[in-house]
Amino acid sequence: MLESQSGTIKTQQTPKWLIYGANGYTGRLIAKDAVKQGLEPILAGRNDQEIAPLAIELGLSYRIFDLADQDIVNQALADINLVVLCAGPFSSTSKAVVSACINQGTHYLDITGEIDVFTAIFAQHQAAKAANVVLCPGVGFDVIPTDCIAATLKNALPDANYLALGFDNKSQLSPGTMKTAIEGVKLGCKIRENGIIKTVPLGYRQRKIDFGNGLKQAVTIPWGDVATAYFSTHIPNIEVYIPLSPASIHRLRRLRWYRPLLSLSPIQRFLKYQASRKCRGPSEQERLQSKVYVWGEVKNDQGDIKQAYLTTPNGYQLTVAGTLLAVQHLLHYRGEGGYFTPSQLMGRNTIESLPGTSRIKVISGTFKTNTQAL
Template sequence: MALRWLIYGANGYSGKLIARKAVARGYHPVLAGRNATEIEHIAGALALQHRVFGLTDPSVVKAQLHDVDLVINCAGPFSQTAAPLIQACISTSTHYLDITGEIDVFEYAHSQSEAAQKAGIVLCPGVGFDVIPTDCLAARLYAQMPDATHLALGFDSASRMSRGTAKTSIERLGHGGAARIDGMVSNVPLAWKERRIDFGHGVKSAMTIPWGDVATAFYTTSIPNIEVYIPAPPKLIKRLRRVNWLRWLFKSRWVQKQLKAKVDQRSSAGPDEDARKANPTYIWGEVKNKRGDTKSMRFKIKNGYTVTAEGAVEVALYILQHEALPGGYYTPSRLCGAKLLDQFIEH
C-alpha cells in the first residue's frame, strides 16, 4: 500500500510551492488546512485529495491523522501550530516535518524526542531553507574541526520575504536576538554583535540574528557557542540597537496587529518564479577552537524558497523510503547526511 503524506497549511506561499514540487515529481500528497475555500482551490488545481480542519481540538487533529504516515507542517506561526501537530503525530505514529525557523519550536521538538522514539516516529522540524543549508554546512565544518568551541553561520540573499516569514520576524522583534552561549540558548540584544563577512560575493557589514541554527546546530555538532549573521548596513545596525530600548513596545498585541496588517497589504505572498531564479542565496560558516584555529566554508545555493520547496519534499521522501529509521528528534543533516546540501548548490 502506498504511504500517505499530508501537507498542512498547503494554501500558504511555501505550502503551495511544496505541493507543486511534490506533484511535479509524481507524488500525490493530501492537502490540508483551516481555510476550506483556499484548500479546495489548490487541491482542485493539482488534482489532489484534501482535508479541512483546525488544530484547536486534539481529538479532531488525531482523527485527521490516523491514516497518515507523515505530515509536513507549513502553517505558521509555528509557535502556534507545531505543538498540537507534534502531539497528534506522537499519538497516531505519524512522522512530523515542518519548515520553521523559530528557535522555540526547535527546542520544543527536541524536548519531545523520547516520546517520538517510543512512538517510532521522526520529528524533524526545519526542512526548508530554515535550516537545511546552514545545518549541513555546520555538519561539514564540524567534521573538519571536531574540537571547535565556536560556530558562526550566515546567509546573504536579496530575495523578498514571504508574508509568513515577515510575520514571524515581527513576532520576534519584542524578544530581541538569540545566541547559544556555553551550550544554552540565550536572549541577547538585537544586532548583538557585528562583523565584516564575505558570504560569497564580497565583504559586507553583518549582524547577529535569532536564526534557527542557534538551536539546531548544537544538536548537529555539539558546539556550545553559536551565532548566526546576515548582511546589514551600519545605519541599520545602529537603528536596531536603539530599538532594544523599545522592545517592550513590540510585544504589544496592538503594535503586532498593525505591523502584520501592513504585511497583508502586499500585492503578492512572496517572490515569483523569475524572482526566485534571479536571486540565489550565499551561505557561509566558520568554526574556531580553543587555540584560535579557524576553518570556513561558503557556498552559492538556490533561492531560499526554492530550497524550501525542494528540501521539504526530499526529506519527506527520504523518511517514507526508509521504514527502519529509529524514532526521535533529528536535524536535517543528522537525518539525511550533510550531502543533502549538494543538490542545492549552484555552480
C-alpha cells in the first residue's frame, strides 16, 4: 500500500474518512465539494497516476491500494472511521470493502444502484450490528430520492401492498454509471413480487405515468429500490419506471434476444472499455441546469392510492450533496450498527434538506389499470 500525506495531518481525536475511487467522475466531484465544505477526506484508489495529482491539487492525503487482496484492504482501513466507496461496478468492489469495514470497525457508505449489491450488503446486517458498524449503500441519486418517497408513501398509506417508483432524468451518464448499466443488461429486469425479487424480461411492463411534467409512456427498469424500498417499507410488490419513447421501448425489448451474447465476458469487457472512452458525464453547466422529476405510487387491497412528487437537481449534483450529508451524519453518529437505507439512517425527509430539492408532495389518486406486461 502506497501512502502520502500532502495535506494537514489530523489529530488522533479527529475522525478519519476515506473516498475510494476518488479519481472517477463522481468521486472527484465528491472530493472537491468535501474540501469546499471544510472536510479533509483521504483520497484512495488503485491508480497512483490519477489519485496523487488530485490529492496534491486539493491538498489532501492519499492512499494507493488494490481491492484484490483482502489483507491489504483491511490494513488500509485499520485507522479509518468511515469509507465512501465510489468505484464501480460495485458488484466487483463492494465485497472486499464491506468485509474490511466490519473487521476494522469502519462505517461504510457507497453510491451504488445495483440490486444484487444492496441485497448482499443487507445480508451482512447482523455482522455489522455486532461490530457496531453502519452499512448504508446508495447514498446518492441511487437511492435517496426514491427511498424517501417510498418511506413517505408508506407513512401515508400504512397497509399498502404495491409500490411503484420512477423518475424522469435527461442527464448524460458517467463512465461508471454506463459500465453498471452494461453489466445490468445481462441480468435482465427486476421487480419484487410477493416479497421476492423476480427476474423478468427487459422492458417487462409499461404504463403511462405523469412524473410531474406531463403524461409519458414508461417502462420498468432494474433500479436499486427493488431491493432497498422493501427494506424501508416491507411493501411486497415493487416496480421502478423511467419514461421512454415507444421506439426506445421496442429497442429495449429487442435486447432480450441478445442477452446471452451480451453476457459473454469478452463482450462485457469491450463494451465497458468503450464506455470508458466515450462517456464523460454531464458538464458542470449541464449539472447545474438540469433537474429530475421523481414520482411514487402506493396502493392497498381496498384500492386506496397515494402518489408523491418531488423535483431534485441533476442526479450527479444530488449524489455529491447526499453523500456528504451522510458523511457528516456518520462522523458524528452515536447510534447502533447494522444495515440501513438512507431513509432509515437519516429520516424519510432527508431528501428535502438537500440543495435545490423540493418538498415531497403527497396526493390521493385514482389507480388506473393501464399497465401492460410483455
